Amino acid sequence: MAATVPTVHPEVTALLERAHRLGSDPRNTNYAGGNASAKATATDPVTGGPVELMYVKGSGGDLGTLTEAGLAVLRLDRLRALREVYPGVEREDEMVAAFDYCLHGRGGAAPSIDTAMHGLLRAPHVDHLHPDSGIALACAADGEALTKECFGDRVVWVPWRRPGFQLGLDIAAVEAAHPEAIGVVLGGHGITAWGATSEECERNTQRIIRGAEEFLAERGRAEPFGPVLDGYEPLPEGERRARAAALAPLIRGLVSTDARRVGHFTDSPAVLDFLSRAAHPRLAALGTSCPDHFLRTKVRPLLLDLPPGAPPAEAAARLRKLHAGYREEYAAYYTRYATADSPALRGADPAIVLVPGIGMFSFGKDKQTARVAGEFYLNAINVMRGAEAVSSYAPIEESEKFRIEYWELEEAKLRRTPAPKPLATRIALVTGGGSGIGRAIAHRLAAEGAAVAVADLDGERARTVAGELGGPDRAVAVTADVSSEQGIADALRAATLAFGGVDLVVNNAGISISKPLLETTAADWDRQHAIMARGSFLVSREAARIMTEQGLGGDIVYIVSKNGVVAGPDNIAYGAAKADQAHQVRLLAAELGGHGIRVNGVNPDGVVRGSGIFAGGWGAQRAAVYGVPEEKLGEFYARRTLLGREVLPEHVANAVFALTGGELSHTTGLHIPVDAGVAAAFLR
Template identity: 70%
Template sequence: MGCVSVTTTAEQLVARSNRLGSDPRITNYAGGNTSAKGSEIDPVTGKPVELLWVKGSGGDLGTLAASGLAVLRLDRMRALVDVYPGLDREDEMVGALDYTLHGKGGAAPSIDTAMHGLVDAAHVDHLHPDSGIAFATSADGEALTAKAYGDRVVWVPWRRPGFQLGLDIAAIRAANPKAIGCILGGHGITAWGDTSDEVETNSLWIIATAEEFIAANSTPEPFGPALDGYAALPAEQRLEKAAALAAHIRGIASTDRAQVGHFTDAAVVTDFLAAAEHQRLGALGTSCPDHFLRTKVKPLVLDLPADATIEASIARLDELHAAYREDYTAYYEKHRIDSSPAMRGADPAIVLIPGVGMFSYGANKQTARVAGEFYINAINVMRGAEGISTYSPISDAEKFAIEYWLLEDAKLRRMPQPKPLAGRIALVTGAASGIGKAIATRLAAEGACVVIADLDLPKAQEAAAELGAGLARPEDVAIGIVANVTDEVAVQSAIDQTLLAFGGLDLVVNNAGLSLSKSLLETTVADWDLQHNVMARGSFLVSRAAATVLIDQKLGGDIIYISSKNSVFAGPNNIAYSATKADQAHQVRLLAAELGEYGVKVNGINPDGVVRGSGIFAGGWGAKRAAVYGVAEDDLGKYYAQRTLLKREVLPENVANAVFVLCTSDLSHTTGLHIPVDAGVAAAFLR
């Protein structure tokens, strides 16, 4: 090979990887890997040394950067062939790769590194295209590969990824000089080339040829004829039914550990569920290792028509869930060996509802969304395989060997510890500014998914975008919605949007509010009604709608009221505001008494006047309160601070801190409490 600089080689590889990884037809998120071979000057010897750059373990092709490449000395990597102890001990070779790294080595080498290093080609792509996996999972995939590709693409029988597979593909490459790649049975494709452009062209040709072959030869109804009563419901009804079922399904998926959900009613899903063969195919499960590691070996599929009632659907889902857990436990017990890791949970990651769509679950929103994307990949694979042959995934024994692979388990254990609120879903009202925005920001920083509800939709969406800034999909962290808490229909819509966005609800913060600073004689009935509608009625409506979800999920939860020191402190010219805050404060006690049996904690926070960043104070309340106390409006925060025991101004972040503490496990046994966040106002001490 000619001498190519490390910068040029890495840049070419990253650019190619990003192009390939950005198209879901070509490969799925974090699936597949790419490599390039070249040379650079060894700083120790001053002589050229041949290197392998390959996507590291756990990386994603679409977002790959140079830092995500593993860099190995090719001579040392290939020398591992001489010490390979055989198939029974091939997992040891992953650790041996550490001794072949060049310099600081970059990212950790993946299990597929041998495939890239041992194949005699300068550039290699290993991808998971739907069309390629359709060939790979067809019952007569070998014959179809020969028919579609001739001698340009070679069939490789299923073998678990590892060193031996690398040896196999290297031998196939050597024995088939006309071949540009291979179909890996049950798995995906691998292509090679002398240049980066050539291997990319070869990869795309293999994929396009598979797509064209399937299109030209597929049966007209690969999933069978339509089932009466299983067609997709009209869009509005789909979403309504999905929202009605979401909390219960999330509870099912979170029996072993809390999960975040994702919902899609994409036509690819509803069309699959409307066809006669969807139950048979669903039971066969997925095949590509990247697929079932995310989706579990198979989904839970509701076996009722689209117009089944919510009550009937829930009852049947409970029955199917019990059977699913028994089946998964039996699968684990049948295939486990003494060294197998402990069972990670027996709940489904994918739940399919005919006429409605798919719920997918994971430890966070991104993982849940990606699991759903992977199952859509699996549907596409099954369509292709059934169209040209019969879908025949790898065996359960092979699936188990990968799902509970010690190397895969070690990768999971290397992942960082989850944040305190990981897996929790929060709805914060009045969260586009001030206290609410600070609360939403803190909850998101601690790992929660957050719904920012506010009357001002653009500001709510802007605040949500800030929380997800820097992410490819900011909505994986937060979304902004419009919500008028005084309107019963609008409140239910906010709850439904939360359920459809994140699958459930764990934490509600009643923060929406306004304030009218008027004396008794100046306060009109309209003032009184407005103040009480927003905070007393609004908190009641939000808590009632949220409690329905929390009870249905059976996961406990938190309802937190942002009340005020004014709920216990009598100040001048504040009759409507203080009275409604007292109403909220007693709602806390009443709901704590009522919801405790469901594991739902209800607590309140009593701040003193929070001036900085407050929409209420900026909207005129600050000027009126400053006039009452005879100080300049700009000095109101300082005035409030000086009347406290600690002489400190209360900031939105101080209130957010209290919310965080209340919903952590450290206060798991605390309910019906009001926490003062007022820097010490003696007149507002709780008695």
């Protein structure tokens, strides 16, 4: 019987460790950008003989988090035999399908377009990265001469060529003709380095990246973007972020013309400095160059051409006009270069919006995609700075950008993307989200694809729940007192800066005071109503401001109670506040429907298990009213229902999702009972 291949080859272990070191440093490459490989001899489990294999990062993977499962595994003899059937550069895309016939066994991850670059080189270890310093040389007008000046014969210039089989042949030819070389600079693109061992390959990669950094620092001029424009200096931080929060819903609504998007905002010093300098309009218009950049940032950003001191109304009007112009220009760009077999236009909205003095807004199908798009444009700014410091920035031709942006291979990658979840691209804010029903709602909305702001008076609880949901790309924590106008404004501002806006608000925050009428004080009444009746009014009002500015519709859901309908004993303050909330649902549904904003309510019975309110004393009070032990209160509530079932926080969360998940798109002003059947609470 033939021997089996070891689970993890030592060279694979070395490759993964190298990839993690390189990928964890943003100076080396972008998220999900670049590639690394290792060649090794293994035992063929069929013949028992040796077989030379290549392990290479598969399509769509990230170097910093690469695992063995993310590697494509190919037989080198078959991969290199593809030279003999290569039909030429005009048909090189056909070679990607041929990679499947070179896989070893099941082959691991899907091979990427860069597979040939790694497999056709003789060197056992190869890195292909997109460092800012390397791309700065690659995108400089005289990049070839600068590469020679920087590295001598050790690093060779390769003119721009779209990634693919021919580029692999070109680099292999350089390796053969220049035995002294440790790598290449790829015009308009990035770098590739190689070595006999994993250690040597990583050392050579770092020599190229750090060497380019030192060259740019020593050779470059001090202010490559020119002098600061008068009036374009960054606004003070507090004013800057307030203006960003005010602009974000408008911008998000504009860039969601073709499809709803989630946003990310950054006002990093590098972005603010770039937008304050004289050269920024010229450079922004040139767009990005590295394929990894513009596939995420689009061919160029939308730039607001006003100083930060412009009145907000003027800035808003100008953004609307610029956005309309951007869409026209993008459609014209598509028409200029599209052929009969080009994929359909994917949407004409920008992915990056630059606002001088304030910062950068980036957008994508989810928070991570939006954040990464912004990181890539920051990379592009660094590239422009380096290129302008020693020469002038000269990205690849627009026609070449189109060939990659609307490449059938990219389209095929998009088709492999899983279908979006029902609440994908929706941004939710849940008050009282740190425990009980609110926590369950936050979990359900996040599980269905929403980005969630968890708002709670207890900031620590909010942070705990946000962490449970997956951290800042999925959820943020907001400390909020719903009885405070400023607290609510601050909470919604935080959600807007985190994700770009708000689409779905759940009024869940509440307290419960159970006393007979004669024992209920004015302070009891005021506190109960301040948090629930007044609080939900304030949240809804501020959320509606954002939703109407976005123009994308929205959902407001009130967690009311059966007590908004049923008159229970010793419950005047709580029941009246819940009745107030119940009627707010009807009033706001009538008022906001014209904006596409739906307002609905959920009426639970007493939720004992997992409830912060019941644990905080309400349970003991209600148990005393009904004459049952507190630990039996849930059973007591269940026995009096038609279904005989206890209501849990997850059941309320299910109802919120039912109202917002898309199936009830024509429903507003509705109250859904979640009480296992309390006849006295039937709506009529």
